[in-house]
Amino acid sequence: YxxxxxxxxxxxxxxxxxxxxxxxxxxxxxxxxxxxxxxxxxxxxxxxxxxxxxxxxxxxxxxxxxxxxxxxxxxxxxxxLAKFIDAVDKYTNDHSVRVADLAAKIALVLNLPNEEIENIRVSGLLHDIGKVDLSLEVLRKASSLNDEEWAHVKTHTKKGRQLLSPVGGLLRDVVPLVECHHENFDGSGYQGMAGEDIPLGARILAVADAYDSMITDRPYRTGRTPVEAMSEVERCAGSQFDPVVVEAFKTVMKVQAERS
Ligand SMILES: [Fe+2]
Structure with a gap:
């Protein structure tokens, strides 16, 4: 040296x-x-x-x-970009940054390689990028959505893939995670993928995204407490979420609780 x-x-x-x-x-x-x-x-x-x-x-x-x-x-x-995405859906202030942070921590507990953790963190920042292509009227609606509006919102994962795919390079491995972040472990998600067919990063994102969404206030409902949201995530282990990921999530929460 x-x-x-x-x-x-x-x-x-x-x-x-x-x-x-x-x-x-x-x-x-x-x-x-x-x-x-x-x-x-x-x-x-x-x-x-x-x-x-x-x-x-x-x-x-x-x-x-x-x-x-x-x-x-x-x-x-x-x-x-993450702040811009969150600004589009104005009720989700800094949601993407928090999801990225939580997803990266879960990935770390699961001992994933650094490169994969970084991809998961980036996919957390960009997971809802497809929403920039949705109707603001629907996104910012102050009440529950009807079936047609939900169908519209559900297109954001595919729109996300379309937006990110041409970028290639560093984001190549991020695209599938963004596309699959609303897949459920039991196959009941947006595209019907199930189990390990869903990329691990997307299974991690799903938990981080759901937890953060649950604790966030919406115009038509008050957010749940962290304890309530955590037990809901636990309840959905094996159905909506990968049980292995849920265990890692619980470890992250336990460590955070001990530190605060
Ligand atoms: Fe989403």
């Missing part, structure tokens, strides 16, 4: 080592005119390789900075 440029220094060490070994085995090969001063020859070659390593290291640092800037911009844009 000398000079703070790991790859550069590694390259320098290896290069100097190779030159030294070669020079010791074949004195005079590099600079015949300086064969009588091998120290000077070695010094020049050493300086050259360290300079090369310095350049490599600097380029590496520049690339690392660019990647970190891009990542920061990406995360910032996602947060803005």
């Amino acid at each position: 000398f000079l703070g440029r790991r790859q550069g220094v590694l390259a320098a060490v290896v290069a100097v080592l190779m030159v030294t070994i070669y020079a010791v085995l074949n004195p005079g090969v590099f600079a015949p005119s300086m064969a009588d001063t091998p120290e000077l020859s070695l010094f020049l070659w050493g300086a050259f390789t360290i300079l090369t390593a310095f350049v490599v290291g600097t380029l590496y640092d520049m690339k690392t900075t660019a990647v970190s800037d891009l990542k920061q911009a990406y995360e910032g844009i996602l947060e803005i």
Whole structure:
């Protein structure tokens, strides 16, 4: 980590080592005119390789900075997008951010790899993105929805897929989670997928989304208390929700309760 440029220094060490070994085995090969001063020859070659390593290291640092800037911009844009999604359905203030946070914690308890946890967190931020394409009149209706309106709202998972699919790249693995976040473990959800056919991330999102929706006030009903919402989630383990995910959710809640 000398000079703070790991790859550069590694390259320098290896290069100097190779030159030294070669020079010791074949004195005079590099600079015949300086064969009588091998120290000077070695010094020049050493300086050259360290300079090369310095350049490599600097380029590496520049690339690392660019990647970190891009990542920061990406995360910032996602947060803005999540706030925009929540603003569309104005009664769900910061709902997506809370769902993302809870879903990531459940994924962590389930020991999922970091990359998968990040996909689940991002899908929490974007899970309702399809709602931006729905009628505001229906979304902001101050009373229960009729069947036709519900059918309209239910299209938001497919609309979410349509919106996110062309983005590809980093969001490729997020799309199926967004599309399946209203699937039920027993097959009674939007598309009728069941059990492990539903991506694990989507099963996690379903629990986080339902819990947060239950504790949030709506114009036509008051939110439940966290304890009530938790026992409702527990009651639906095996029917609406994956029991394994519900267990992880309970662990998250227990840890949070102990900390507060
Ligand atoms: Fe949704």
